[in-house]
Amino acid sequence: MKTIPTTESxxxxxxxxxxxxxxGETKGPAFRKGHIIRAEDIPVLLSMGKDRIYVWEEDPDLxxxxxxAEILRxxxxxxxxxxxxxSEGKIDLVAETDGLLLVDSERLRALNGLGEMMVATRKGGFxxxxxxxxxxxxxxxxxxxxxxxxSARQAAGSEPLxxxxxxxxxxxxxxxxxxxVYYGRIEDTFTPVIxxxxxxxxxxxxxQVKLPDDPAQITQTINRMLQDGLxxxxxxxxxxxxxxxxxxxxxxxxxxxxxxxxxxVLPGAMFLLAYTGDGRPVxxxxxxxxxxxxxxxxxxxxxxxxxxxxxxxxxxxYGEGGLCLQCGECTFPNCAFxx
Numbered sequence: 001m002k003t004i005p006t007t008e009s010x011x012x013x014x015x016x017x018x019x020x021x022x023x024g025e026t027k028g029p030a031f032r033k034g035h036i037i038r039a040e041d042i043p044v045l046l047s048m049g050k051d052r053i054y055v056w057e058e059d060p061d062l063x064x065x066x067x068x069a070e071i072l073r074x075x076x077x078x079x080x081x082x083x084x085x086x087s088e089g090k091i092d093l094v095a096e097t098d099g100l101l102l103v104d105s106e107r108l109r110a111l112n113g114l115g116e117m118m119v120a121t122r123k124g125g126f127x128x129x130x131x132x133x134x135x136x137x138x139x140x141x142x143x144x145x146x147x148x149x150x151s152a153r154q155a156a157g158s159e160p161l162x163x164x165x166x167x168x169x170x171x172x173x174x175x176x177x178x179x180x181v182y183y184g185r186i187e188d189t190f191t192p193v194i195x196x197x198x199x200x201x202x203x204x205x206x207x208q209v210k211l212p213d214d215p216a217q218i219t220q221t222i223n224r225m226l227q228d229g230l231x232x233x234x235x236x237x238x239x240x241x242x243x244x245x246x247x248x249x250x251x252x253x254x255x256x257x258x259x260x261x262x263x264x265v266l267p268g269a270m271f272l273l274a275y276t277g278d279g280r281p282v283x284x285x286x287x288x289x290x291x292x293x294x295x296x297x298x299x300x301x302x303x304x305x306x307x308x309x310x311x312x313x314x315x316x317x318y319g320e321g322g323l324c325l326q327c328g329e330c331t332f333p334n335c336a337f338x339x
Contacts, residue, residue: 002054002055002057003052003053003054003055004052004053004055005051005052005053006042006045006046006050006051006052006053007042007046009037009042009045009053009055010037010038010039010042011036011037012036012037012053012055012056013034013035013036013037013055013056014031014032014033014034014035014036014037014053014054014055014056015033015054015055015056015057015064015142015143016033016054016064016065016088016089016142017029017031017032017033017087017088017089018030018031018045018048018050018053019088020048028087028088029087029088030044030048031045033064033066037053037055054142059143060146061145061146061147062143062144062145062146063139063143063144063145063146063149064142064143065089065138065139065141065142065143065144066086066089068089068117068138068139068144068149069086069089069090069091069137069138069139070086070091071149071152071153072091072111072117072119072137072138072139072152073091073093073137075111075119075152075153075156075160075161076093076119076135076137076156076160076161076162077093077160077162078102078159078160078161078162078163078164079160079163079164079165080095080096080097080099080163080164080165080166081093081094081095081096081134081135081162081163081164082094082096089138089139089142090136090137090138091136091137091138092133092135092136093133093134093135093136093137093162094131094132094133094134095128095129095130095131095132095134095164096130096164097130097164097166098127098128098129098130098166098167098201098202099127099128099164099165099166099167099306100125100126100127100128100164100165100167100302100303100305100306100308101121101122101123101124101125101126101127101128101134101162101163101164102124102125102162102163102164102165102308103121103122103123103124103125103161103162104159104161104162105124107155107156107157107161108121108161110155110156111152111155111156111161113155114148114151114152114155115140116139116140116141116144116148117137117138117139117140117144117148117149117152118137118138118139118140119135119136119137119161120135120136120137121134121135121161121162122134122135123339124162125299125302125303125314125338126302126333126338127167127200127201127302127333128164134162134164135162165306165307165308166306167201167202167203167302167305167306168202168305168306168307169202169203169204170198170201170202170203170204170231170232170305171203171204171206171229171230171231171232172194172198172203172204172205172206172230172231172232172233172234173205173206173207173208173209173225173228173230173232173233173234174191174194174205174207174208174209174233174234174235174236175208175209175211175218175221175222175225175233175234175235175236176188176190176191176208176209176210176211176236176237177210177211177212177213177218177235177236177237177238177246177247177250178212178213178237178238179212179213181210181237182210182211182212183212188210189290190236190237190285190287190289190290191205191208191236193289193290194234194236194285194289197297197298197301198301198305200301201301201302201305202305203231203232203305206230207225207228207230209221213238213246214246215246215247215249215250215253216250216253218235218238218246218247218250218251219250219251219253219254222235222250222251222254222255222256222282223254223255226254226255226256226276226280226282230280231280232280232281232282232283232304233256233280233281233282233283234282234283234285235247235250235251235282235283235284235285236285236289236290237285237287238250238284239270239271239272239284239285239286239287240270240286240287247272247284248261248272248284251272251274251282251284252274254274254282255276255277256274256275256276256280256281256282257274257275257276257277258272258273258274259273259274259275259310259311259312259315260272260273260312260315261284263296263315263318263322264315264316264318264319264322265295265296265299265315265318265319265322265323265324265338266322266323266324267286267288267289267292267294267295267296267324268286268288268289268295268296268297268299269286269296270284270286270288271283271284271285271286271295271296271297271300271315272284273300273310273315275309279307279309281304281310283297283300283304285297292324292326293326293330293332294324294330294332294337295324296318296322298332298333298337298338299318299322299337299338300315318338321336321337321338321339322337322338323337324337325337
C-alpha cells in the first residue's frame with residue numbers, strides 16, 4: 001500500500017476500513033476496505049482527521065489485515081464455533097452451542113509470541129453458552145508479510161486452537177451417606193444442591209440412595225450404579241478425616257481408580273475424584289458443596305459433563321486461583337475463581 005494526500009485520492013481503492021467514532025453513539029467503519037473513493041467522500045475523510053490515506057498497491061509478498069485475520073481464523077476455529085465477517089481487520093468466534101470451551105494454551109502462546117498478530121480467548125476449561133463470544137483475532141499492522149503468516153501456521157499446528165465440546169444429557173446416581181441422614185435424624189439438604197448444579201448443564205439425577213456410614217454398602221451401591229449404566233456416580237458426605245467418615249475408603253474399594261483425594265481449592269479441599277476403566281467419573285463431595293455457593297465441584301463439573309477427563313495435573317493447577325473469595329454477589333464463572 002502507499003500513502004497519498006486525501007485531496008488527491010479520488011478514484012483510488014482503500015486498502016483498510018476507516019473507522020469513525022462518535023462519542024457516546026457509535027464506533028465503526030465509515031468506509032470499508034475496497035471502497036473506491038469518490039469526490040464526495042473526500043470532505044468526510046478530512047472531517048475524520050484523515051489528511052493522508054492508505055490506498056492499495058499490489059505486492060505479492062504482503063497480505064492485507066483482513067486476509068491475515070482470515071488465516072488466524074482458520075488456525076483458531078474448531079468445532080461448534082462460528083465466525084463473524086472481517087471488520088476493521090478483526091474476526092470474532094462465537095459459540096454455536098452450550099458446552100465446555102477448550103483452548104490449547106501452549107500453541108496459543110506460541111502463536112501470540114510471533115508478534116504482529118494476536119488471538120485472545122476466554123479462559124479454557126469453563127462453560128460457555130450459545131451465542132457467547134469466545135475469541136477475537138487480528139493482525140496488528142495494516143499489511144503483514146506472507147512468510148509471517150506461514151510462521152503462524154507452523155506455530156499453531158494442524159488442529160484448531162479453540163473448540164467447544166457440547167454438554168450431552170448425563171444420567172447420574174447420587175449416594176447420600178451418613179447415619180444422621182439414613183436414620184432420618186436430619187433432612188437431606190445435599191441432594192437438591194446436586195440436582196441444581198447438574199441441571200445447569202442439562203444433566204439429571206436418575207437415582208438417589210441413602211446409606212449409613214458403612215463402606216461396604218457404599219462400595220456395593222457404587223458398583224451397582226455403574227453396572228446399571230449410569231454416566232456418573234456422586235457420593236455426598238463422609239469425606240473428612242473423622243474416624244466415622246468412610247466415603248474415601250468406599251470409593252477406593254469400588255471399580256473406579258482414584259485420581260486424587262484432595263485438591264488445592266477452597267472451598268473443596270477434601271474432594272475425591274476417581275474414574276472407571278471406561279472413563280465414567282465417581283466423585284466424593286465434601287460438605288462444603290452443600291453450603292458454599294461455588295466450590296471445586298463447580299470447577300470440574302463442566303469437564304465431567306462434557307466427558308473430558310480431569311487429570312491430577314489439572315487439579316494441582318487450580319492452586320493458583322483456587323481460593324474463592326465468597327463475594328457478596330457471586331458472578332461465577334465471570335470471576336477469578338479457578339483462573
